[in-house]
Amino acid sequence: MNVLVFMIPAALALGGLGLAAFIWALRTGQFDDPQGDASRVLQDDDRPI
């Protein structure tokens, strides 16, 4: 059972990392225009926008 001492903190840390990443993405407005972002990725870059 000693392995729990490493496994539980590791699991929590990884989960916390995901949570932090999500909150960061939300705060920087990355979910503000899902439709537009989906289209933008297909746009040609060889023309100045």
Added chain:
Amino acid sequence: MTALAAGCPSGLAPPESGGLAQDPSAFVTDAGGHKALDILVRGARCGGCLSKIETGMSKLPGVQAARLNLSTGKLRIEWVGPLAPRRIIETLVGLGYGAAAYDPGDADAAHLKEERSLLIALAVAGFAAGNVMLLSVSVWAGRDMPIETRTLLHWISALIAVPAAAWSGRPFFRSAIASIRARRLNMDVPISLAVILALSMSLFETARGGEHAYFDASVTLLFFLLIGRFLDARLRRRAYAAANALAAMNTATATRLSSGGIAEAVRAVDIRPGDSLLIAAGERLAVDAEVISGVSECDLRMVTGEVEPVATFPGQILHAGAVNLSAPVTVRAVAAADRSLMADVARMLEAGEQKKSSYRKIADKAAEAYVPRVHALALLGFVGWLVAGAALPHAVFIAVTVLIITCPCAMALAAPLVQVVAAGRLYREGAYLASGDALERIAAVDHVVFDKTGTLTLGDPVLLVGEVSDDAIERAAQLARASRHPFSRALARHAGVGLVARDVREYPGQGVCGMVDGRHARLGTAKFVGAPASAGSELWFAFEGAEPVAFRFEDRIRPDARLAIDQLRAMGISAEILSGDAEERVAHAAQVCSVSQWTSRATPQSKAARLEALQQAGHKVLMVGDGLNDAGALAGAHASIAPGGAVDVSRLASDCVFSGDSLEAVVRIVDISRKARSHMRQNFAFAAFYNVLAVPVALAGLATPMVAAIAMSGSSVVVTLNALRLAGRTGRARAVQP
């Protein structure tokens, strides 16, 4: 710019053909030479639109950034230098898109902030629920686990669950406190109580090395409930934004004349009483104003419901919503409060608001019935076990498990989820709900009162053909094309594109004259062309060397008005027309729509009074109207619906706004509301049934944390699935993502 077709290059939306409704310069924000403008773009659907618009914008001189949000249709442009804002709008219109500058405002930002904080709370609760459940499952599965390990796992759970619940439960705690202060009970009171009790009891159990801890139940509960809250907030924000977008396409800026005679564009909200405004022909008045100079005619259909234009004279008071027709006039803005009509409308709105706030939602009724019973049962369990000889901690434990397992997860989700799904379905069909409880109120109606002008009718007059020769129409249209009068425009629309008469002169309130085919021609009132006077919606045309002929017009009834009223009748809802227009036109509309009960020449007061009388007689009335004269009635009705073209006051007073020309939207709204109500009732019935099963289990002391977790999640899922059935077959996959 490449030679693209107008509008969406993928053909997902037809090109918009919009004239220039407004001067956007009033909406420009200027920070030390850096100018920015927010524009609502209509008709942009795909990536092609995105690059077409952004490329087109960045080619304008001085533009530094142009970014279109395809999800919301909002375009933000930042530039330096002398570029005129009007050029931006013109370029967009030239590309084939509808464009209207708007004021981003504070309400939008506040909505967005609320939605974001709910989403973060949801993410935190989700993280906590997942991890605590992981630890709890280990405890439940590891029956031979040493007590030290079990206590360690409980402590770790506590370390996650307590801060997470304290933080993400704030929306519920705040609402519960507010509700207790107001001496009422809402669903958030038992929710908060259960979460706090579950956490405290679990901490106590953990501290003494006990077996049962409910950390997972408390955070999972918050997680489920926050999903409902978040979806509700998001839908309300979208509906609000969509209704505002409808309004932005209609609102005009005003032209203010400064003391030096210089004209500048200002937003309607910036107009102060006493300002001089120049109202161009065809412009809609944004505020109440007194005419100073200029002779013209005004279209008051939005104000009084009357189709016939009235002549203006200096000193006359015009109300917001009036459209100036034939010649520019100068007006002075007056304060809204010091004139009887607006003051009356404001008073009626306030009265209606009060009545609506006293409406008790189904969910609140359920909470008020449910909370005392459950708490009494918990007390009963506590006393019962004490009497039966149990130790005090065990009796407390039983009472708390009763509160946890009956915690109204399903109860609390029953109404909001249905509202979210129903509002999402309405949103996709172009109807925007102002509030969730509007659905319940619309579902209850048994009588509908329609305004005529702009609601039953399309609002634009249409030429009655068959009485005059095509020759006369073609000649008259040459004059009509030069005029802004609604009858002239109807004539020009009928005739299509063609020549315009030469030497045209317009006589406000009388008509236009000019040269057609080298001969004199006049188009206007009977008096203006020298024909015998007559009443009605007529336009006379005199052509040199021919007898004057009359064109007749009608305000065309929406094509599906009759069908919609018949369908409402089939649903057990009787109909009535209440109009401010003249008797003959209302009678005609009533006959076409097969409505036997109608009232003409109704004033705003008499409309509100009629609604009051109907409600006194026990009817639940749905008001459908668009004009300023309907605002009081809309606010006072049990429920109200306004078409998208309605004046601001009426739109805000309504529970629901629909876009498009079809009156069938009203039928759809009522239908979906009724379905929503029945789904809500099913959900409450199920939640009550669940509690009937769960309470004895808890009272018997058999509700272990695992039983609680399964029962609570199970009931929430059932309620959610039942709500999703409402989304309809086509929209099932996108039920909550309109």
